[in-house]
Amino acid sequence: MTAGLEPPTSARRHRPVLAAMLSVVPGVGQIYNRRFIKGALFLALAAAAGNLLSDFLATGYWGIYTLGETPMDDDSRSLLAQGILAVIVTAFLLMFYVYNFIDAYRDGRKLRDGFRIPSVRENFHHAWDKGFPYYMVLPGFFILAFVVIFPLLFMICLAFTNYNLYNSPPAKLLDWVGFDNFRALITDELWRKSLLSVLSWTVVWTFVATTLQIGVALFLAVLVNDPRVKFKRLIRTVFILPWAVPSFVTILIFAAMFNDTFGAVNRELLAPFGVQIPWMSDPTWAKITIILIQVWLGFPFVFALFSGVLQSISSEWYEAAEVDGGSRWDKFRHITFPHVMYATAPLLIMQYSGNFNNFNIIYLFNEGGPPVRNQNAGGTDILISWVYKLTFESNNYKMAAAISIIMGLIVAIFAFFQFRRSRSFREEGLY
């Protein structure tokens, strides 16, 4: 225990590289650095990890490699889950291990250069101060790992197995099948046709519905913002109503209203003209109807955003334009439009990604229907509703997972471009 009181001359002979090397066993290097409490803590942590986790990790790796050996006893799904957890835990342990080397080396250098060994109290204070941002992020990160990251990894793994209704644990074992499922998506006639039609409709849906929604909102916002219009508050409040009513309620109500046989639209609105439109049973009509409903549901939010921005544009801009003899269209194109877009662009992009994943309207309106011959996706199914149906209705987990990965790739490409344009990203440099 007298080690800590030794004169600095001996400290000069202290070798940080040796400290780092001793840390092959976590903690020993720290003890060599005369940081006894820290060393003991590291040692204890390492011993605990070795003792408690080695079984868990071994089973995990065995499980993720073999996916089980005896049917009924081994549930491939749990083994896969444990395997993924084992990989995550290993990653954390490795991070700790690397940190342990760096820490021993740093402390060793400090000791050699004659820094005083900080007291336990100071150490605690230091750990609190420097670690503070990590403590703040940690709870959120754990929840995220459990709820988002882990399921995504699990889903990616499933895409490379043969998990479906006929081959499902615990009665049967799963096997790794490589890229077979993706191959089937491209080569199998049924899957290829379904994938192409769903993919193209998803793109059309996202683009048309969202753009229309924004267009209608912009048109109405500019209209209502006209200085001659009275009762602005009342008009705005009514226009926002569709946003305020829970969308699952309105979608189900629309579904009933557009019902081919007893819906109010055919029975009350169109009956006087002698027209009956197959809103739900004809794929094209169903698509048009869904887009119209989405415009009804989605324009109020954008309208509210635009109205807020419009009110904040200074009237001096318009007065200056009038002096220059600008027409109404000029004013809109050069003043209103750029202002509105600049202020709301990120939120508008979110509208697009929201519609890409808009499961609710597709599923609640018609469950993705009507059915289409020669494909196993409904006429209005977008990727996410198709995945849902494959998962929970036909239990074809492997294909659902493979399609999810394709979806993920699309989202990632989209995200990549958004990153590059996002202002918050460029502003990172400021701090």
Add this chain to the structure above:
Amino acid sequence: MKKSAKNRIELALIYLVVLFVFAVIAYPLLWTLSISLNPGTSLFSTSLIPDKLSTEHYEWLFTDPRSDYLLWYKNTLLVAAVTSAASVIVVSFVAFAFSRYEFVGRRHGIYAFLLLQMFPVLMGMVAIYLLLNIVGLLDSLWGLVLIYLGGGLPMNAFLVKGYLDTIPRDLDESAKIDGAGHFRIFFNILVPLAKPILAVVALFNFMAPFMDFLLPRIILRSPEKFTLALGLFNFINDKFANNFTRFAAGSILIAVPIAAVFLFLQRYLITGLTEGATKG
């Protein structure tokens, strides 16, 4: 003279458009209201203007022993309150760290959050189902809370971070010089200034369980644990035309309070969102 005529026609056209939109918005809403007040449970016999009004469906929801409506209301309120409170805490911590501290892994952390924000929780639904099953949280309201919390986290964290970035750093730096600790800076300086966006986060997370039916459908099994959205969906999913009037009545009872809160707070919401977004 000519100009004012043109003026009047324009104005008339504008009002015409506004009235048309009014009608389009009101029609489905009024239709629902009238159905909920129609006697009888069949959709076939209803008409837009009922012959006689009746509140039997509302009474059924509250008094009939076969109705779980109040129970669902209680479940939903519980899930909503816990989700909302927990996410405000967790989200503001994360946003605080990302906005105010320089630390190893910060940049990657922000990337990760940005990327994860784009993936819907739904993509991992098989895994979520199995995972909750393993840890025994399937068919439990706590499992639902956990998923809501995690699923909304990246996006909410971004909103709040964007907002915090707009608050001048001089404020907390001068407090730091005066000797304020991390938590003091956070609770006494940043939280009061970030109230608008925290309110937005709280409200969004409170509303989500009232509006979402998909996650409850995956996670919850027993009818006494249903949330409102799921319970109401099952009203019409089981026997379509038969329960529609009850569904309408139940929906009105959800829609009215939510719409009231939205309309009351919309100005606040919009400012919070645009300020967070233009910076974020």
